[in-house]
Amino acid sequence: xxxxxxxxxxxxxxxxxxxxxxxxxxxxxxxxxxxxxxxxxxxxxxxxxxxxxxxxxxxxxxxxxxxxxxxxxxxxxxxxxxxxxxxxxxxxxxxxxxxxxxxxxxxxxxxxxxxxxxxxxxxxxxxxxxxxxxxxxxxxxxxxxxxxxxxxxxxxxxxxxxxxxxxxxxxxxxxxxxxxxxxxxxxxxxxxxxxxxxxxxxxxxxxxxxxxxxxxxxxxxxxxxxxxxxxxxxxxxxxxxxxxxxxxxxxxxxxxxxxxxxxxxxxxxxxxxxxxxxxxxxxxxxxxxxxxxxxxxxxxxxxxxxxxxxxxxxxxxxxxxxxxxxxxxxxxxxxxxxxxxxxxxxxxxxxxxxxxxxxxxxxxxxxxxxxxxxxxxxxxxxxxxxxxxxxxxxxxxxxxxxxxxxxxxxxxxxxxxxxxxxxxxxxxxxxxxxxxxxxxxxxxxxxxxxxxxxxxxxx
Amino acid sequence: xxxxxxxxxxxxxxxxxxxxxxxxxxxxxxxxxxxxxxxxxxxxxxxxxxxxxxxxxxxxxxxxxxxxxxxxxxxxxxxxxxxxxxxxxxxxxxxxxxxxxxxxxxxxxxxxxxxxxxxxxxxxxxxxxxxxxxxxxxxxxxxxxxxxxxxxxxxxxxxxxxxxxxxxxxxxxxxxxxxxxxxxxxxxxxxxxxxxxxxxxxxxxxxxxxxxxxxxxxxxxxxxxxxxxxxxxxxxxxxxxxxxxxxxxxxxxxxxxxxxxxxxxxxxxxxxxxxxxxxxxxxxxxxxxxxxxxxxxxxxxxxxxxxxxxxxxxxxxxxxxxxxxxxxxxxxxxxxxxxxxxxxxxxxxxxxxxxxxxxxxxxxxxxxxxxxxxxxxxxxxxxxxxxxxxxxxxxxxxxxxxxxxxxxxxxxxxxxxxxxxxxxxxxxxxxxxxxxxxxxxxxxxxxxxxxxxxxxxxx
Numbered sequence: 001x002x003x004x005x006x007x008x009x010x011x012x013x014x015x016x017x018x019x020x021x022x023x024x025x026x027x028x029x030x031x032x033x034x035x036x037x038x039x040x041x042x043x044x045x046x047x048x049x050x051x052x053x054x055x056x057x058x059x060x061x062x063x064x065x066x067x068x069x070x071x072x073x074x075x076x077x078x079x080x081x082x083x084x085x086x087x088x089x090x091x092x093x094x095x096x097x098x099x100x101x102x103x104x105x106x107x108x109x110x111x112x113x114x115x116x117x118x119x120x121x122x123x124x125x126x127x128x129x130x131x132x133x134x135x136x137x138x139x140x141x142x143x144x145x146x147x148x149x150x151x152x153x154x155x156x157x158x159x160x161x162x163x164x165x166x167x168x169x170x171x172x173x174x175x176x177x178x179x180x181x182x183x184x185x186x187x188x189x190x191x192x193x194x195x196x197x198x199x200x201x202x203x204x205x206x207x208x209x210x211x212x213x214x215x216x217x218x219x220x221x222x223x224x225x226x227x228x229x230x231x232x233x234x235x236x237x238x239x240x241x242x243x244x245x246x247x248x249x250x251x252x253x254x255x256x257x258x259x260x261x262x263x264x265x266x267x268x269x270x271x272x273x274x275x276x277x278x279x280x281x282x283x284x285x286x287x288x289x290x291x292x293x294x295x296x297x298x299x300x301x302x303x304x305x306x307x308x309x310x311x312x313x314x315x316x317x318x319x320x321x322x323x324x325x326x327x328x329x330x331x332x333x334x335x336x337x338x339x340x341x342x343x344x345x346x347x348x349x350x351x352x353x354x355x356x357x358x359x360x361x362x363x364x365x366x367x368x369x370x371x372x373x374x375x376x377x378x379x380x381x382x383x384x385x386x387x388x389x390x391x392x393x394x395x396x397x398x399x400x401x402x403x404x405x406x407x408x409x410x411x412x413x414x415x416x417x418x419x420x421x422x423x424x425x426x427x428x429x430x431x432x433x434x435x436x437x438x439x440x441x442x443x444x445x446x447x448x449x450x451x452x453x454x455x456x457x458x459x
Numbered sequence: 460x461x462x463x464x465x466x467x468x469x470x471x472x473x474x475x476x477x478x479x480x481x482x483x484x485x486x487x488x489x490x491x492x493x494x495x496x497x498x499x500x501x502x503x504x505x506x507x508x509x510x511x512x513x514x515x516x517x518x519x520x521x522x523x524x525x526x527x528x529x530x531x532x533x534x535x536x537x538x539x540x541x542x543x544x545x546x547x548x549x550x551x552x553x554x555x556x557x558x559x560x561x562x563x564x565x566x567x568x569x570x571x572x573x574x575x576x577x578x579x580x581x582x583x584x585x586x587x588x589x590x591x592x593x594x595x596x597x598x599x600x601x602x603x604x605x606x607x608x609x610x611x612x613x614x615x616x617x618x619x620x621x622x623x624x625x626x627x628x629x630x631x632x633x634x635x636x637x638x639x640x641x642x643x644x645x646x647x648x649x650x651x652x653x654x655x656x657x658x659x660x661x662x663x664x665x666x667x668x669x670x671x672x673x674x675x676x677x678x679x680x681x682x683x684x685x686x687x688x689x690x691x692x693x694x695x696x697x698x699x700x701x702x703x704x705x706x707x708x709x710x711x712x713x714x715x716x717x718x719x720x721x722x723x724x725x726x727x728x729x730x731x732x733x734x735x736x737x738x739x740x741x742x743x744x745x746x747x748x749x750x751x752x753x754x755x756x757x758x759x760x761x762x763x764x765x766x767x768x769x770x771x772x773x774x775x776x777x778x779x780x781x782x783x784x785x786x787x788x789x790x791x792x793x794x795x796x797x798x799x800x801x802x803x804x805x806x807x808x809x810x811x812x813x814x815x816x817x818x819x820x821x822x823x824x825x826x827x828x829x830x831x832x833x834x835x836x837x838x839x840x841x842x843x844x845x846x847x848x849x850x851x852x853x854x855x856x857x858x859x860x861x862x863x864x865x866x867x868x869x870x871x872x873x874x875x876x877x878x879x880x881x882x883x884x885x886x887x888x889x890x891x892x893x894x895x896x897x898x899x900x901x902x903x904x905x906x907x908x909x910x911x912x913x914x915x916x917x918x
Contacts, residue, residue: 200678204776213740219659219861222763222791224756225741229764229786230695237696240689281672281782282684284816297683304681305688306779311766312787317663317824319789319861320765323740327688328771330778332681357743365776402678402778 005454011137012446019133019446020116020439022052024109026091026125027118033069033092033159042069042155045091049153050074052132057139064171066163069155073174076135076149083456084148086177088410089128089184090157093120094431101433114439121437123430127183127423128153130442134449146457150177154406157184161406168413179379179456180414182407183445185422186430188269188398190438193387193448195380196420198298198399199407201333201370203342204306206363207350208326209235215311215320222321226357229310232325235353235360239303244288246303246331248349254336256372258299265397266294279427298399302332303346332401339367368403377417382459386451387421390444421448464913470596471905478592478905479575479898481511483568485550485584486577492528492551492618501528501614504550508612509533511591516598523630525622528614532633535594535608542915543607545636547869548587548643549616552579553890560892573898580896582889586642586882587612589901593908605916609636613865616643620865627872638838638915639873641866642904644881645889647728647857649897652846652907654839655879657757657858658866660792660829662801663765665822666809667785668694674770674779681780685816688769691784694812694819698762703747705762705790707808713795715831717758724856725753757858761791762805791860798826827862836876841918845910846880849903880907 012019031045032038046063053074054061061074069092077084096106096119104110109118116126131151138145152175156162168175188194211228241247258266271294273285287296306329311322331342343364354360373380375397384395404420411418423445429435471478490504491497505522512533513520520533528551555565555578563569568577575585590610597604611634615621627634647653670687700706717725730753732744746755765788770781790801802823813819832839834856843854863879870877882904888894 216739223761233695236692280675302682307770309772313768
C-alpha cells in the first residue's frame with residue numbers, strides 16, 4: 001500500500017534543503033497584519049504565495065481582497081468524484097517587537113541547531129508550506145495530487161480573523177470540501193503526532209460593585225457602610241465551593257463529562273506538570289477536585305478573575321472606603337456550554353448575590369463557543385494513520401484550553417470535520433521573540449501531508 | 460456662683476463684632492503649610508498671632524521655630540498654686556484649591572448668613588481665637604485669667620504635625636500643665652455641645668498574593684493553576700464571619716466592650732443616618748451585627764479594603780491569569796487595641812491562610828493607637844458644665860471614627876487629660892472649598908472658654 005508513494009517521499013527527501021530555502025524567502029516578507037505600515041507587505045506576501053501556487057499547476061489561483069488584508073486561494077481539481085480537502089492556513093504574522101531580544105533578525109530567517117529562526121516560520125508560513133510542498137511533491141512526481149485540494153490562506157488570523165466569516169460566506173461554493181485540515185497548532189511534545197480535538201470557549205465579563213457616589217473616609221464611615229471592595233471579594237470567593245466547583249446555578253447543566261476512553265487517552269500523555277508550571281513560574285497545580293491537571297485545563301470550565309481595580313493602588317496608604325470596585329471575570333467554557341446562556345446565568349447570579357448596600361453591574365463583553373471535533377468520523381482514524389506513518393509514533397488526541405476563534409468559524413461555516421493537525425512545538429515562541437521551526441518536524445510534516453492526501457484518496 | 464462672670468460675659472457681648480474683625484484680619488494671611496511658596500506667610504501668621512497675644516498681657520510669648528513652620532507660644536502665669544491649662548491649636552490651614560468653587564475668595568473672609576466664609580475660619584484660626592478672646596475678656600475686665608493659661612499653636616497640623624512630638628519634648632518644662640484643651644473638632648450637630656472622648660486608631664497594610672512569575676494565558680492555564688486574584692478575594696472574604704466580625708485570631712482580645720452608660724449616651728444622640736449615608740451617596744448602613752451605626756463607626760474595629768490591584772484593568776478584555784494580586788487593607792482600631800500587636804496578628808493570619816500555590820507578602824505601612832479619654836477624671840464634668848452653660852444645652856460625649864494623630868501625641872507627651880472641645884459644625888467644609896464658621900458658635904465658644912477657665916479656677 002505504501003509502494004506507490006516511494007517516489008513522492010524520495011522527492012520530499014531530495015528537496016529538503018530547497019523547501020527550507022523557499023520558506024526562508026517567503027518569511028523575509030514582514031507580513032504583519034496588525035500594522036498599517038505593513039499593508040504593502042501583506043499584499044507582497046499574498047502575491048508571492050499565489051505565484052508559487054500557480055507554478056505548481058493549480059487549476060485556479062486567486063488573491064482575494066477583504067476589507068483589510070488579502071487572502072490567497074488555490075485549487076487542484078483532479079477529479080470531481082474524488083474527495084476534496086480544504087487546507088486552511090494564514091500568511092500574516094505577529095509583530096516582532098521587542099527586536100532587541102531576537103538573536104537573529106526576525107525577517108532574516110537563519111538556521112541554527114536544526115531549527116529555522118524567524119518570525120512566521122512556524123506560525124503559520126512553515127505550516128502552510130508543509131502542504132504546498134506536499135502538493136508540489138505529488139505534482140512533480142505524479143502530475144497532480146491524488147485528491148482535489150483547495151487552499152485558503154488568510155491574512156488576518158493574528159488580528160482575530162476579522163473577515164474570515166464573510167470570506168467563507170461569499171466564497172461558499174468555491175470552498176466546498178469533504179474535509180478541512182488546519183495546520184496552525186502545536187504537537188503535544190517532540191515526536192508526538194497530535195490531533196487537537198477540543199477547544200474551550202469563553203464568556204468574558206466586566207463586573208462593577210457600586211456602593212457610594214464618592215470615596216468615603218475610612219475613619220468616619222468604616223464599619224458602618226458597605227465597602228464595595230470587601231463586597232466584591234466576598235462575591236468572587238462565593239463563586240467556587242470547597243471542591244473548586246463553580247457555584248453559579250445551572251453552570252454545569254450542559255457540561256459533557258469525559259468518557260472513560262477520553263480520560264484514558266489524556267492520562268496516557270507524557271505531561272510534565274513541573275515544566276508546565278515552571279513555564280509561568282507557578283508553584284502548584286491546583287483546581288477542581290477529581291480531575292487531573294490536563295483534564296482541568298482542557299475539559300473543565302473555569303471562572304477566573306482576570307483583573308481587579310478599586311480604590312487606592314499607589315505607593316503608601318490612602319484611608320478610604322472606595323466608591324466602587326471592579327473585576328474582569330471570565331469563564332472558559334467546554335462542550336456543550338453556550339456562552340450566551342452562561343453569560344445570562346452568571347449575570348443573574350452576580351446581581352442576586354450583591355451584598356446589602358451594593359449594586360452590581362455586569363457587562364458581558366464577548367463570548368466564544370467551545371469546540372469538540374466529531375472524532376467518530378472515519379477521517380480522524382485516517383489522519384491518525386497518516387500522521388503516525390510519517391513520525392513513526394502513535395498519534396494522540398489532545399485538546400487546547402484556549403479558544404481558536406477561526407476553528408469555530410470554519411467548522412460552523414463548512415459543516416465538515418475540521419482536522420487540527422499541527423506541526424509546531426509547545427515552546428516554539430510563536431508570539432514571542434525568537435520564534436523557531438523544528439526542521440525535522442517541517443520535513444516529517446510534509447510527509448504527513450503526503451500520507452494524508454494518499455490515505456484520503458483511498459478512503 | 461456666676462455673679463462675678465457678668466462683666467466678662469458682657470465684654471464678650473460688646474466685643475462680638477470686633478472679635479470677628481480680628482479673626483478676619485488673621486485669616487487674610489494664607490498660612491498654607493503644605494506649600495513651600497507660603498513659608499513667609501506661615502511666619503507672618505505666627506508673628507501676627509504672637510503680637511496679639513503679647514498685647515494681652517501674656518507673661519511670655521515666643522515664636523518657636525521647628526524644622527519647617529513656626530509655632531507660637533504664650534503663657535499667662537497668674538499664680539503657681541492655681542491650676543494650669545494648656546490650650547492647643549494650629550495656625551496653618553489647608554490649601555484652597557479648587558479656587559473656582561469658592562463663592563468668595565478663600566483669603567478674603569466674608570460674612571454671609573450669620574457665617575464667616577474663608578479658609579481657616581474654623582480650622583483652626585477661629586477656634587484658636589475663641590481662647591484668645593476669652594483670655595482677652597478676662598484680661599480687660601479682671602486684669603488676668605483666673606488660672607494659669609498656656610497656649611501652643613503649631614504651624615504643621617495640616618501636614619501631619621510632623622514636628623509636634625519634638626516640640627513637646629524639647630519644651631516639656633514650659634508646656635507642663637494640669638489639663639489640656641484642644642479646640643479643633645466639630646460639635647455633633649447644631650446646638651449640641653460635644654466633648655470628643657474617643658478616637659479610633661489604625662493599622663494599614665499592603666498585601667500581595669504572588670502566584671506566578673508572569674501573567675499566564677487563561678486558556679492554557681485557567682483551571683489548573685492558582686489564580687492570585689481569586690485567592691486574594693477568598694482570603695479577604697474569609698476575614699469577616701457572617702455576623703460581620705473579623706476572624707483574625709486574637710483580634711478582639713483587647714477590645715473594650717461598651718458600658719451600658721456609654722451605649723445609652725450614644726443612643727441618645729440625634730443621629731440622622733439617612734443624612735450621613737447621603738453625604739457619600741451610600742445606600743445602606745451595614746456592619747457588625749449587634750451594634751448601632753454610631754457604635755460601629757466610633758467604637759468597633761474594622762478591616763476594610765482600601766484598594767485592589769490585579770491584572771487587566773483597562774477597557775475590554777485580556778485573557779490572563781494575573782501573576783499577582785494586591786490589596787491595601789486597613790484596620791480601624793479601638794481601645795485598647797495596639798497597632799503593632801494587631802499588625803503582627805493580621806500578618807500572621809494572612810500568611811497562614813494563603814491558598815495552595817500562592818505566597819502572601821504583607822507590609823505593615825503605618826499605625827496609630829486609638830484614644831479613649833479618662834472621662835472619670837473630674838475635669839470632664841467641669842468641661843461639660845462650662846460648655847452647657849454657654850450653649851444652654853446638655854453636653855454630650857461623642858467619639859470620632861478617624862484618628863487625630865496630634866491628640867495621641869499630646870496625650871502621650873503630657874500625660875494629662877486632653878479635652879477635645881470643638882466648636883465646628885459637621886458640614887463646615889473644613890478641608891473643602893467654602894469653609895465657614897458659624898458666628899453664633901464662635902460667640903458661644905468664647906463664652907464656653909470663659910466658663911471653662913472660671914470653673915477650672917474653682918476646681
